[in-house]
Amino acid sequence: MIINKAGIRIAFLFCSLLFTLSCSTSYDAKGVFHRTRQGESLIWIAKSYGVELQDLAELNNIQQLDQPLAPGEKLYIPEKRENRFKKLPFEKRIAESLKETPGPSKGRKKRMGKKEKEKIYTEHDRFIWPVEGAVLSPFGIRHGRRHDGVDVKAVLGTPIRAADDGKVVYAGSMRGYGNLILIRHRDDFFTAYGHNKKNGVKEGEKVKRGEVIGLVGRTGRATGAHLHFEVREGEKARNPLFFLPTPN
Numbered sequence: 001m002i003i004n005k006a007g008i009r010i011a012f013l014f015c016s017l018l019f020t021l022s023c024s025t026s027y028d029a030k031g032v033f034h035r036t037r038q039g040e041s042l043i044w045i046a047k048s049y050g051v052e053l054q055d056l057a058e059l060n061n062i063q064q065l066d067q068p069l070a071p072g073e074k075l076y077i078p079e080k081r082e083n084r085f086k087k088l089p090f091e092k093r094i095a096e097s098l099k100e101t102p103g104p105s106k107g108r109k110k111r112m113g114k115k116e117k118e119k120i121y122t123e124h125d126r127f128i129w130p131v132e133g134a135v136l137s138p139f140g141i142r143h144g145r146r147h148d149g150v151d152v153k154a155v156l157g158t159p160i161r162a163a164d165d166g167k168v169v170y171a172g173s174m175r176g177y178g179n180l181i182l183i184r185h186r187d188d189f190f191t192a193y194g195h196n197k198k199n200g201v202k203e204g205e206k207v208k209r210g211e212v213i214g215l216v217g218r219t220g221r222a223t224g225a226h227l228h229f230e231v232r233e234g235e236k237a238r239n240p241l242f243f244l245p246t247p248n
């Protein structure tokens with residue numbers, strides 16, 4: 001059988017599609033992989049690649065520095081340059097919101113300054129779980145693609161709760177995400193809730209921590225009912241598991 005280049009490309013595209021069916025909100029990863037060797041620490045790897053320890057920790061779901069790295073572990077090393085991804089429509093919303101009303105965030109930035117460089121920052125009481133369920137797909141790299149949130153399993157129609165007090169900066173429908181809600185919180189943090197069956201809040205509305213804001217669905221490109229949940233600090237995607245209570 002003769003397979004030409006176009007055929008290979010189509011086959012490749014088809015495979016990429018298969019891998020991203022659970023949630024469409026993933027993007028090609030531009031970094032490299034590092035296979036750990038005996039005695040290497042996360043701090044050493046971050047230093048040798050010139051990347052932030054915190055980014056490395058969040059992208060690889062490592063919350064503690066005292067966990068020794070197993071030799072042969074595959075770690076994702078992000079590309080150094082900022083803005084390596086095309087801006088998403090909802091990131092534009094974040095940028096607009098930040099421009100309209102710059103929030104008071106200096107205190108926190110100071111706290112997370114240079115002194116913390118050799119520590120991994122977690123804040124498990126920053127947010128509450130918007131729905132309770134197993135994490136189907138973590139934050140980070142999945143089959144060579146970057147997933148900017150976590151997918152939480154939940155039955156169709158499960159109430160979605162606001163992860164903290166805040167103000168709705170977007171409630172509508174976006175390509176891939178389906179029905180999507182974006183909430184701005186203190187310190188320029190934002191949370192996003194995607195694939196909703198129904199959005200229960202409107203743009204400009206103030207919400208309280210724990211308030212029901214919508215229902216879990218499978219709108220957009222999602223194979224089954226789940227919540228795609230993101231935490232953003234400004235436009236930067238942060239690992240939600242670093243900011244949510246650790247499940248029992």
Ligand SMILES: [Zn+2]
Binds near residue numbers: 022023025137149229
């Ligand atoms: Zn997702």
